[in-house]
Amino acid sequence: MVRAVKHLFPTKADEIHADWQWQLRHQIRETSSLLEHPRLQHARIQQRLRLALEADRSLARSFRFALTPYYLSLINPDENGHCPVLEQILPAPDELDASIYADPDPLAEERHMPVRGLTHRYPDRVLWYTSHHCAVYCRFCLRKRKVSHADSAPRKSEQSAILEYIASHTEIKEVILSGGDPLTLTDAQIGVMLAELKNIQHIISIRIHTRMPVTLPMRITDELCSILRAHYPLTLVTHFNHAAEVGPQAFDSVRRLRMAGVLVLNQSVLLRNVNDTVQDQEDLILTLLRAGIKPYYLHRCDEVRGVAHFRVPIETGRNILRELRGRNPGIALPRYMIDLPGGGGKVPYEPDYLQEIGTDAEGHSYYRFQNAFNTEYRVRADRPHSDVD
Numbered sequence: 001m002v003r004a005v006k007h008l009f010p011t012k013a014d015e016i017h018a019d020w021q022w023q024l025r026h027q028i029r030e031t032s033s034l035l036e037h038p039r040l041q042h043a044r045i046q047q048r049l050r051l052a053l054e055a056d057r058s059l060a061r062s063f064r065f066a067l068t069p070y071y072l073s074l075i076n077p078d079e080n081g082h083c084p085v086l087e088q089i090l091p092a093p094d095e096l097d098a099s100i101y102a103d104p105d106p107l108a109e110e111r112h113m114p115v116r117g118l119t120h121r122y123p124d125r126v127l128w129y130t131s132h133h134c135a136v137y138c139r140f141c142l143r144k145r146k147v148s149h150a151d152s153a154p155r156k157s158e159q160s161a162i163l164e165y166i167a168s169h170t171e172i173k174e175v176i177l178s179g180g181d182p183l184t185l186t187d188a189q190i191g192v193m194l195a196e197l198k199n200i201q202h203i204i205s206i207r208i209h210t211r212m213p214v215t216l217p218m219r220i221t222d223e224l225c226s227i228l229r230a231h232y233p234l235t236l237v238t239h240f241n242h243a244a245e246v247g248p249q250a251f252d253s254v255r256r257l258r259m260a261g262v263l264v265l266n267q268s269v270l271l272r273n274v275n276d277t278v279q280d281q282e283d284l285i286l287t288l289l290r291a292g293i294k295p296y297y298l299h300r301c302d303e304v305r306g307v308a309h310f311r312v313p314i315e316t317g318r319n320i321l322r323e324l325r326g327r328n329p330g331i332a333l334p335r336y337m338i339d340l341p342g343g344g345g346k347v348p349y350e351p352d353y354l355q356e357i358g359t360d361a362e363g364h365s366y367y368r369f370q371n372a373f374n375t376e377y378r379v380r381a382d383r384p385h386s387d388v389d
């Protein structure tokens with residue numbers, strides 16, 4: 001049974017403007033604006049907002065505060081004044097503490113940048129920073145060093161150098177359009193980018209990494225869907241962290257993407273006080289499945305400066321995955337991933353079901369596994385007798 005139903009749909013009283021450009025024009029950019037919000041009058045939240053206000057005075061220049069009226073409508077604190085949506089966007093005094101993780105770029109994305117605006121870390125794929133803007137700025141963002149800074153945003157003139165690099169490196173099979181959020185670009189810009197990439201013979205996969213279905217689902221317009229449909233096949237990887245973020249508009253945006261032939265996956269980050277319980281993760285993955293999204297990755301929060309307060313022990317994610325397996329459809333289970341600091345790449349860190357590799361009395365080697373219900377089974381490692389030469 002999916003919990004948190006009260007979070008799933010904004011109340012009728014919410015006026016949610018359906019025009020994505022209106023939403024961006026009316027972005028809330030002052031933490032002080034939240035103090036008057038009728039849903040945020042709980043004493044604990046007011047206290048938290050005042051802390052956010054204070055922290056933002058020092059943080060605003062390095063990482064902006066902004067959210068859409070739509071995302072604001074998803075805020076719905078419980079009786080204790082806790083809201084997983086709010087926790088993701090409020091500046092915190094802990095962000096100022098650089099004593100734990102001081103590196104703004106622990107994944108070495110800038111070091112592996114052959115041309116400005118493109119990271120080439122793995123031989124087979126590149127990550128293109130198409131925009132440094134987002135509809136909502138998330139406090140756990142791994143690219144705080146550049147996202148939200150207008151002056152660091154990619155220049156139009158750099159696009160041709162990026163395309164030339166991709167075209168001249170035939171080992172590249174996949175291009176990830178990321179940022180910031182690539183869907184802050186206009187439809188025309190997105191159309192040109194996709195057409196150019198589709199013209200490169202060795203590119204077989206294009207992934208769009210965007211939080212728009214979460215933070216501004218009205219961005220998934222019919223016009224945008226026509227462009228995406230015209231460049232089939234495409235994968236869109238979105239980023240829901242909590243079931244409370246999957247409102248009816250989000251459902252609808254994903255349905256339109258799926259109708260346009262787009263494969264929709266979700267990657268989430270394991271965040272303290274947001275989604276770090278088995279129940280949070282179960283609600284999330286089942287809600288995603290209902291919405292037509294395949295849960296893809298659950299990331300450990302990276303060792304980025306200013307996000308340490310979101311991190312939980314490394315075993316938490318593994319234990320959550322262990323609890324989820326066996327009581328949820330396999331297709332709903334994401335992989336738990338650690339991005340190795342220093343640019344080492346991603347590795348899965350998942351529950352270990354293998355207990356032993358041994359040899360039985362007849363000399364046959366076997367693998368001894370424990371299933372999700374703690375029952376043990378042996379599996380013969382060698383080929384069946386009839387198959388042996």
Ligand code: SF4
Binds near residue numbers: 140141
């Ligand atoms: S939408 Fe993505 S890129 Fe933008 S602030 Fe959030 S996590 Fe960072």
